Amino acid sequence: MLAVFEKVIGNPPEELSLPSVGLPISKTREEIAEIFRSMRPESIFYNLSNGNFMALSHEDESSLHPRSIVVMDDVFCIFVGTLENTCDLRRHYGLSRQATEAMVVIEAYKVLRDRAPYPPDQVIKDLDGKFTFILFDAKSGTLFAGRDRDGCVKLQWGMAGDGSLVCSDDPKIIREACGKSCAPFPAGCIFMNGSGLMSFVHPLHKVRAIAREDDDGHITGVNFQVDLYTRLPSIPRTGSATNWADATVIKGE
Template sequence: MLAVFGKMIANPPVELSLPFKGSGDLKTREEIASIFGLDQPDSTWYKFCNGDFMALSNQDEYATCPRSVVIDNIFCIFNGYLRNTCDLRRRYGLSRQATEAMVVVEAYKVLRDRAPYPADQVIKELDGKFSFVLYDAKAAKLFLARDRDGSAQLHWGVLADGSLVCSDDPKIVRKGCGDRYTPFPPGCLFKSEEGLISFDHPLNKVRGVVREDDEGFSTAVIFQVDLFTRLYSIPRSGSDANWSGITVVEGEN
């Protein structure tokens, strides 16, 4: 999977944009889309009017259990599996045919429509090995998460214009972002209006720790929970809407 969102929507952590030594040739969003399209020609693309997009290879997707879903202008790409899907279907009033991606969308709608509601409590309910990228096109909000063990791949970085890149394939992210990429931290969620949060330690700050070489040049950044720094509060948000147009394209980059 591949997702690219501009700074106005994604608002990526500043540590991802640090000028690392040997960062390489940063690509544009058009260039990384071309790279993904050549590597995964059989893909479904969701293209938004502001130039942002999401893409998913159809190679490993089964018609009976799709990894992507679009519900009420909410786009979700899910990677991995949930052990407690049946329990979550009952909790959210979904049918037995509801996939993991549908469950995630319903969980997000609880956060959006029943605020204030802590996002960490919702993600804690997901038991499994998973990562996902969700975009609410109507509210122009981005939502990412990865399981506690980091069993499901998810990497993120920034392009030449500062756009955020997310993918389960680190090779794709590295080709687009050079060294300005890192694994998405396990046990964490990211919401564009709230930033990076640990869903096991929601009251502790998640910091970007910059690694330096012997000459003092930054070489990489790793995000981890700072158990010694507590947040005063967790910001809440409403359900403000800002419509964006969408185009869904099958098998095109």
């Protein structure tokens, strides 16, 4: 799977660009789309506004981590993996027995966006399984991504040559698109373009970028890790439609 969003929407953490210094420039969104089509010719593309897009391929799909994409009420969601408590979540959100994991994630997001008075980490904690997801609300321009607490399903993110955010479960795609300007998306974390990266396992602690250097002091990569020694002053509250749809975009951590 692949999702690419322009800088104003994706708002990728600036630390993703650190390993690119002195290296060939990574690709643009248009070039990334062509790379994915050439590598996954049977893929399904959803072209969004301003050159943003989401794409899904079932090639080399694991039976343990199936991929799916759903569009409901202008909310797009790619889901990779499985949830062990799907039946319980269907009942909780009033969904039919035919509702897929991606539909459950969309419904959870819509509840947070429209009605919930509590932070998103509380809802994501209810997702019991091995998964990663990327969700985009086309009406509000909200991007929401997450990965299970054990990191059982691969998810990489990176920065394209034009500053766009690139997400994929295929490390080869990320390398082709972003060069070394990429990193594993941290396990047990969620990312929202209005509030940045946070841990839903340790919501009171900051997620920091840790640079890796070679013997000459050159940055060769970045990892994002929860800093258990730094406590945030409070949990961000994003429970209203205004907070989700109209939040000021700030730089990710």
